[in-house]
Amino acid sequence: MLDVKVWCTSQEESVLKIDMKANIWCVKYNLGSSNFIAAGSADHHIHYYDLRNISQPLHVFSGHKKAVSYVKFLFNNKLACIYR
Secondary structure (H helix, E strand, O other): OOEEEEEOOOOOOEEEEOOOOOOEEEEEOOOOOOEEEEEEOOOOOEEEEEOOEEEOEEEEEOOOOOEEEEEEEEOOOOEEEEEE
């Protein structure tokens, strides 16, 4: 999967699409604000987006040795991940 789509359950089409350069393995909403998501990818990074402006990520977290297969917000400003 090379893009992330956001859906509204009352619509048939996605309301938002983020084009990614690598396969996405997981996506999590920030529970403190539904405007922010983190996407773990096969390129060994976590891409952090503000859904109000998806032209580029707010931040790309690097340093993982393998594909990021799970991300979780611990608090509004902290992430945990699993990579394999």
